[in-house]
Amino acid sequence: MAQPFPYTYYSCDCYDSNTTAASAKRASQQPPPADDEDERTFDPRNLRSNYSLYPLEHLLYCEDCQQIRCPRCVIEETLAWFCPACLFEVPSSVIKSDGNRCTRNCYNCPVCTSTMTVNSLDDPDDPSSSGGPYILSCSYCHWSSHEIGIEFEKHTGITSQLSRIANGGRPVPTQKERDKERERRKDADARKRDGRDVLSGSDDSPTTDRERDDTPPSHEDLFSNLAAFYKAQINAQSPTPFSQHDVSFSSPASYARIMNLYSTSSAKKQKREKPSPMRESSSVLEGLTVFDPATDAAAIERIKKEGWSSTLSPAQKLAQVNPNIRFESELRPTASLLCTKRGKRCRSCRHILAKPEAKITSTRYKIKLLALNHIPRLSLRALPIPSTSQPAAAGASSSATTPAFNYNALKSGIPTHFLLHLSNPLFDPIRVTLATSSTTPGKVQSRVTILCPQFEVGANTDVWDDALTSSLSPVKRAPALNADGQIEAGKIWNHGRNWTSVVIEVVPGFLKPIVGFSLGEDGKKEDEELDEDEDVLEIPIFVRIEFEADVNAEDRGLGDSRGAKEGARERREEAFWTVVGVGRVAPM
Amino acid sequence: MSAQPATPRAAPADRRTSTIQKRSSLLPRPASIVLDDTVLIAQHAQLTGSFPITAGPNTVLHPHSKISSALAPVVLGEGTIVYERAKVGVGSGAGDGRIESQEGGVGGGRGEGTVLGRYVVVETNAIVEAAEVGEGSVVEVGALVGRGCVVGKFCTITASTVLFPNTRIPDYTVVFAGSEHRIDKTMRDRDEARMLKIGMHRKQLEMFKKLVPNNAAKWRVG
Numbered sequence: 001m002a003q004p005f006p007y008t009y010y011s012c013d014c015y016d017s018n019t020t021a022a023s024a025k026r027a028s029q030q031p032p033p034a035d036d037e038d039e040r041t042f043d044p045r046n047l048r049s050n051y052s053l054y055p056l057e058h059l060l061y062c063e064d065c066q067q068i069r070c071p072r073c074v075i076e077e078t079l080a081w082f083c084p085a086c087l088f089e090v091p092s093s094v095i096k097s098d099g100n101r102c103t104r105n106c107y108n109c110p111v112c113t114s115t116m117t118v119n120s121l122d123d124p125d126d127p128s129s130s131g132g133p134y135i136l137s138c139s140y141c142h143w144s145s146h147e148i149g150i151e152f153e154k155h156t157g158i159t160s161q162l163s164r165i166a167n168g169g170r171p172v173p174t175q176k177e178r179d180k181e182r183e184r185r186k187d188a189d190a191r192k193r194d195g196r197d198v199l200s201g202s203d204d205s206p207t208t209d210r211e212r213d214d215t216p217p218s219h220e221d222l223f224s225n226l227a228a229f230y231k232a233q234i235n236a237q238s239p240t241p242f243s244q245h246d247v248s249f250s251s252p253a254s255y256a257r258i259m260n261l262y263s264t265s266s267a268k269k270q271k272r273e274k275p276s277p278m279r280e281s282s283s284v285l286e287g288l289t290v291f292d293p294a295t296d297a298a299a300i301e302r303i304k305k306e307g308w309s310s311t312l313s314p315a316q317k318l319a320q321v322n323p324n325i326r327f328e329s330e331l332r333p334t335a336s337l338l339c340t341k342r343g344k345r346c347r348s349c350r351h352i353l354a355k356p357e358a359k360i361t362s363t364r365y366k367i368k369l370l371a372l373n374h375i376p377r378l379s380l381r382a383l384p385i386p387s388t389s390q391p392a393a394a395g396a397s398s399s400a401t402t403p404a405f406n407y408n409a410l411k412s413g414i415p416t417h418f419l420l421h422l423s424n425p426l427f428d429p430i431r432v433t434l435a436t437s438s439t440t441p442g443k444v445q446s447r448v449t450i451l452c453p454q455f456e457v458g459a460n461t462d463v464w465d466d467a468l469t470s471s472l473s474p475v476k477r478a479p480a481l482n483a484d485g486q487i488e489a490g491k492i493w494n495h496g497r498n499w500t501s502v503v504i505e506v507v508p509g510f511l512k513p514i515v516g517f518s519l520g521e522d523g524k525k526e527d528e529e530l531d532e533d534e535d536v537l538e539i540p541i542f543v544r545i546e547f548e549a550d551v552n553a554e555d556r557g558l559g560d561s562r563g564a565k566e567g568a569r570e571r572r573e574e575a576f577w578t579v580v581g582v583g584r585v586a587p588m
Numbered sequence: 589m590s591a592q593p594a595t596p597r598a599a600p601a602d603r604r605t606s607t608i609q610k611r612s613s614l615l616p617r618p619a620s621i622v623l624d625d626t627v628l629i630a631q632h633a634q635l636t637g638s639f640p641i642t643a644g645p646n647t648v649l650h651p652h653s654k655i656s657s658a659l660a661p662v663v664l665g666e667g668t669i670v671y672e673r674a675k676v677g678v679g680s681g682a683g684d685g686r687i688e689s690q691e692g693g694v695g696g697g698r699g700e701g702t703v704l705g706r707y708v709v710v711e712t713n714a715i716v717e718a719a720e721v722g723e724g725s726v727v728e729v730g731a732l733v734g735r736g737c738v739v740g741k742f743c744t745i746t747a748s749t750v751l752f753p754n755t756r757i758p759d760y761t762v763v764f765a766g767s768e769h770r771i772d773k774t775m776r777d778r779d780e781a782r783m784l785k786i787g788m789h790r791k792q793l794e795m796f797k798k799l800v801p802n803n804a805a806k807w808r809v810g
Contacts, residue, residue, distance in 0.1 A: 112764065123780045124787050135774070142744060142762045142772040309770070 005407035005584070006380040006418075009053035010371070011042060011577040012070035042540040042577040043441045053579055059371035060353040062346040068371050068576060074344040074353060081338045082360045085115045089360055090338060101335035105158040109138035110316060110331040118155045121146070130154065136333055148329055159335070166218065167330060178224050185285055216295065217284060219322040226287025233278050299326055376422045376430065376457065376545060380580050382407070383417040383493075383503060407583030410508040410537060417487060418506060418582065420450075420541075423499040424457040430547040431456050432500075436539055439509075443534045444585055446509040450541075451489040452502040460498040508537055508585045537582040544575040621807050628797055629804040637662075637677065644668065644706070648796045656680050660700035665723070667707045667793055674710045677702055678717050678735055705741065707789045718751075722759065724785060742775045742782060 043049060052070065060069045081090045085106035094103075107116045117139060122132030133151040136158065137144035145151065149168040152161045166172045173181065217225070281288040303311060310328045317323055319334050344354040355367040382405035410416060424430050434453045439445045487493075493501045511534075548569040619638050623629075624645040633649040635641050637657030644666040649655070653670040655662055656677035670676055678700065702716065705723035710716050711731075718733040722741030727733055730748040737751050740759030745751065749763050760776040761769050775781050 111770065121778055121780050122784070124783050132780075137774065140746065141764045141768075141770060142774065143770070144774040146774045146778060 003055070003581070005581055006382075007581040008056065008378045008380065009044075009579045009581070010056055010059060010068065010375065011049065011579065012052045012054065012059065012068050012073060013576070014052060014070060014073050041437045041441065042542070042579070044538045044540055044579040045442045049579075056371055056375065056377055059375070060344065061369050061371040061374040062349060062351050062353060063369060063374075064349045064351045065346060066572070066574065068375065069346055069353060073347050075347050075350075076342045076344055078340040078342050079356065080341045080358065080360065082341070083336055084339050085336045087360055095338070100338050102338060103159055103335070105156065106336040107136055107158065107162075107333035108319075108336055109141060109143050110320065110333060111143045111328075112138060112141040113319065114138055114140040115336065116333060118152070118158065119144070120155070121151070145333065148331060162333065167332065172220065175224065178221065179228065182225060182228065182285055189283075189285070216292070219324065222284075222287055222289060225285055226281060229281050229286040236276070237278060302327060373425050375574070375576070376424050376426075376432065376543070378541070378543065378578055378580065379421045379423075380418050380504075380582060381405075381421070383419045409586035410506075410583045412508050412510045412585055412588055415505050415507045418504045419493060419501050420504050420580070421499060421501040422457055423460075425460050425498075426547060426549075427459050427461065428547045428549055429456055429459045430545045433544040433546075434502075435542040435544070440537065440539055442538075443531075444509040444511055444537070446537055446539075446585075447507040448539050449505045450502065451487060451505060452492050455492045455500055455502060457500045458495070458498050463497070504539070506537070506539070506582060511535055511585055511587055535585045535587075537585055539580045539582060541578050541580055542575065543578055544573060546571065546573040548572070623804060623808055627804050628800060628802050629807060630800050631803045633803070635807060646793050648793060648800070650674075650800070654680065660702060663701070663703045665704050665706040665708060667789060668704045668710070669708075669789075669792070669796070670710045671712045671714075673713050675715045676704065676710060681715050681717050681732060681734065707786055709789070711747075714745075717753075724782065724789075742772070742785075744772070 044053065051072070054070050058071060060074060061067070062069050078092075081092065081095050081100070082088060083090065083102035083104070083106050086102065086104055088102070088104060090102075105118060108114065109116050115138075116136045118134050119137045120132045120134050122128060130153065133153070134155045135145045135151055137146075150162070150165050151169075152158060154161075164172050164174075284290055306327070311326055312328065312331070316331070317325065320332060321334070322330075322332075325331070341356050341358075341360065343352060343356065345352055352367050353369045354365055356363075356365050384405070420434075422432060432455055434450050436448050436450060438449070439447055487503050487505075493503050495501070549572050551568050551570050620640040621635060622640065622642040624643060624647070626645045627643045627647045627649075629635075629649045630651040630653075632651040634652075634654045635649075635657075636654070637659075639657035639659070639661040641655055641657050641662045641664075643649075643664045646667045647664045648669045650670060650672045652672050654673075654675045654677075655664070655670070656675065656679060658677070659679040660677070662677045664670070664676070675681075700719075702718060703720045704710070704716070705721055705725070707724045708721050709726045711727060711729045713730045714727045714732070716727055716733045717735040718737035718739055719735075720737075721727065721733070721739045722743065724741050725739055725743040725745070727739075727745045728747040728749075731745045732750045733739065733745060734751050734753035734755065736754040737757065738755075739745070739751075739757045740761060742760050743757050744762045744764075745757075746762065746764040749766065751757070751763065757763065757769075758771070760772045762772050763769055775785075
């Protein structure tokens with residue numbers, strides 16, 4: 001999550017904070033920083049903390065648990081499936097049976113994966129009645145099903161037409177035809193083996209069998225052969241018709257034997273033989289893929305002849321149904337993968353946090369519990385200090401004299417002031433307490449002081465409400481400078497209707513330890529090289545807010561048991577860690 | 589604006605300084621513009637440069653298209669369409685023309701001049717400095733065809749593609765995804781595909797004639 005400086009990340013409570021990495025890594029360093037009430041400080045340099053820090057916009061909020069929920073603390077559940085090309089919703093029952101691809105006319109180009117359209121290759125001078133042969137064509141890379149020799153008679157029902165045609169226009173046999181063909185071949189092989197006599201003539205027609213044997217079986221043929229073989233094996237294992245349904249086939253042979261022992265009656269004793277164990281396929285008709293070096297040689301010759309451009313890239317191969325193809329002419333259009341609409345639930349209490357509308361094309365959400373609406377937003381910016389030495393009569397405002405603050409080049413050792421701005425999204429005023437350790441964890445130690453750790457932020461009322469109930473005292477807009485021009489501690493800098501800003505003073509640390517400057521280390525030589533991003537100045541700030549909220553009348557049944565009346569206020573507090581990224585310390 | 593730099597490059601000696609009429613445009617007029625009678629030039633189209641510009645029948649130049657013959661003559665074939673803010677002509681690319689010319693023609697590059705074949709479409713914001721673009725080709729939105737390129741017929745240069753100078757693109761090629769090339773076999777093998785494309789193109793030309801007001805008269809006189 002690389003963001004430009006300055007940024008604010010919020011830590012979700014799912015962070016497992018059993019380690020105190022800063023003190024464990026550097027025993028030689030100064031004593032562990034001052035702890036907050038929970039006896040631990042959040043270390044943004046810890047490798048684990050990277051997984052719990054998120055910008056405020058990424059977080060949801062569970063109202064039942066009254067806690068932030070990060071993307072790791074939510075459970076997603078799919079509400080609807082739809083095809084991104086035709087935007088047709090597919091019910092979940094169809095998903096279970098037909099799979100997660102579109103079964104209508106939506107196909108992706110095998111070369112460039114963009115959506116394909118059905119176009120007509122009609123002769124404009126001699127239009128045919130049905131609209132001419134149709135082809136699937138890609139509007140981006142101009143691939144079309146003509147390149148694999150497939151043309152369709154009608155422009156609907158592409159899926160069924162495609163399943164019947166193989167590349168090159170050859171028809172694909174249906175399941176029944178395959179079964180019949182397989183049976184026929186098995187009988188022919190069996191007969192050949194039984195009655196093998198060199199001198200006698202064969203009964204079958206040798207010519208038709210031989211020419212069919214030349215073409216290697218296709219991927220679908222092998223799959224159907226293998227599936228039929230395994231079905232036959234399973235059927236052979238089961239002793240009775242009933243056990244097919246409730247037997248698990250992890251050890252079919254032993255189970256079958258035991259069942260035989262106990263279930264067969266005496267009349268069938270002679271049939272009690274040990275069933276043969278399940279075997280693997282042993283011939284092409286049973287689905288065995290036989291390696292033939294001739295196919296490899298043929299592939300090499302083909303590459304020599306057609307060139308590298310006719311072969312497929314790994315990405316194209318992986319998207320195909322048959323991953324063993326090599327050449328462009330073997331490509332098939334892939335059906336579009338379906339997309340989902342998902343809702344999010346809290347992992348602990350199963351409360352719905354985000355639920356989109358059921359309509360596929362609308363992007364709105366019916367329920368949307370965002371952390372933005374429950375957690376105050378912290379943001380940091382540099383505070384331009386009006387220098388008291390320059391005469392005010394120069395006419396130049398302080399912002400004009402200083403160039404734009406460079407967050408990537410903080411000066412070590414020089415106290416720099418930043419303005420921390422908190423805005424309150426709740427409808428009640430909150431009291432905020434900030435806490436941070438006096439030095440930032442990590443190699444580069446910077447000293448941080450929050451000049452006003454406790455303050456109040458107003459409620460997020462409407463603008464008109466605010467104007468109508470006009471404030472009793474005039475809103476003090478002047479910054480909290482005392483007579484010397486020094487920034488006063490204990491006072492907020494500025495505030496508005498629902499926001500407050502306070503000053504933080506940061507003294508960025510030194511990237512390399514200064515010789516002779518004691519930082520509490522013993523004399524051992526530290527590695528001078530800083531790791532990547534060690535010069536980033538990040539301040540972990542612990543934020544605690546207290547406010548009084550109305551008891552929620554929708555609390556399921558709890559409202560009555562507490563005996564609370566409507567309109568009663570309950571005191572609530574929330575606390576979380578944030579990491580404010582200030583900038584990079586410039587090398588001196 | 590790319591037409592403006594044409595001024596310092598044009599050699600003043602070549603231009604005929606006929607000032608019979610006061611021109612409303614401040615841009616230099618090409619020395620000779622040969623327009624067919626059926627050419628459609630919209631308002632705000634610019635034809636600049638000192639070399640001759642020739643436009644075949646039924647050519648359509650949309651508003652704010654820029655044909656620049658500052659460095660070499662330009663020929664637009666029959667039925668060519670140049671969409672808005674497209675630039676045709678050597679030197680139209682972002683000032684690189686002069687740098688490239690010093691490298692000399694390498695490989696399939698060709699000499700000076702831009703020739704667009706019949707029914708070529710140059711879409712919005714495209715820049716065509718090519719030596720030749722074959723019949724029926726489409727240069728899609730925002731593409732940049734460098735100087736000296738030779739593009740075959742019925743090619744497609746997809747959107748935002750950059751073709752470096754002196755590239756040779758064979759017929760029926762599609763250039764997509766940055767640098768991928770493939771031959772559009774459907775267009776190559778099937779006559780109907782080509783005829784359908786040209787038929788659609790002709791219908792587009794008719795529609796433009798009905799919708800776009802013709803300002804070609806401004807460029808015919810003088």
